[in-house]
Amino acid sequence: MDIFRLIQDIKTHLKLSFDEVDRWFEKDKETLNFQPSNGGWTVQQILEHIYLTNFYLLILIEKGSKKAMRNYLELDLNSEIKNYSFDNKKFEKVGKHGAFEWIRPEHMEPKGELRLNEIRNLIARQYHQCLDYLDLMKNGEGLLCKTTMTVNGLGKINVYEYIYFLSLHAQRHLTQMKKNESETIKN
Template sequence: MDIFRLIQDIKRHLKLSFDEVDRWFDKDKETLNFQPSNGGWTIQQILEHIYLTNFYLLILIEKGSKKAIRNYQNLDLNIEIKNYSFDQKKFEKVGEYGAFEWIRPEHMEPKGELNLNEIRSLISQQYDQCLDYLDLMKNGEGLLCKTTMTVNELGKINVYEYIYFLSLHAQRHVTQMKNNELETIKNLKK
């Protein structure tokens, strides 16, 4: 496995996902606050949810990266890299809106306590945090710690995969926001 390529691929995916999310902050108020007919979240609520989910995932990523760096002293990184293969197919469904039942914890549900500018700034900081962790573990150290991910039965995943998961989660909600926007446009034409 070319760990350096994996890290670059994750950085590229993060950039695309976060750039797409960021564009939604520039939408007009009507689009941002449109309540879809299915009773789902508004785009503003989705953006807050992305921030909240990132917040909690980054706690796990931080713990994992610290443990991975500590494990570097006791484990053979070269053997880990040699034996590692990234199963991208296992993760693909995470980025697809509606691909499976996803029951999120209550603490990841939007409460409307932050304004759009705050959410945008926080999500931008979260992007930088992800890049910092990837730079910190630039030689493959992220393989040296695995944590259980229950979503879609992913099982034990390493720190790089957690960061990729975070990026896929944002991508999933970009699709949801696009669906909201389409419904908004249809309603305006009526």
């Protein structure tokens, strides 16, 4: 496994996802506040949900990165890299809205307590946090810690995969926001 290629691919994925999320903050108020006919969230609520989910995932990513860096002193990183293969197939449904049942915890539901510009700034900071963790674990150390991810039965995933999951989660909701926008246009 070329670990440097994996890290670069995750950085690229993050940039594309976060750039696309950021463009939604430029939408007009009608698009941002449109209530879809299925009773789902408005675009602004989805943006807040992305921030909240990132917030909680980043807590796990931070803990995982610290543990991975500690494990670097005890485990054979070269062996881990040699024996690792990234299973993209395992993750592909995560980025697709409606691909599977996803029951989110209540603390990840939007409450409407943040202004749009606050959400935008917080999400931008979260993007940079992800990049900082990838820079910290630039030699493959992120493979040295695995944490269980219950969503869609992913099981134990490493820190890089958690960061990739975070990026895929944003993509999942980009599709949802596009559906909202297309319904706004029809009305």
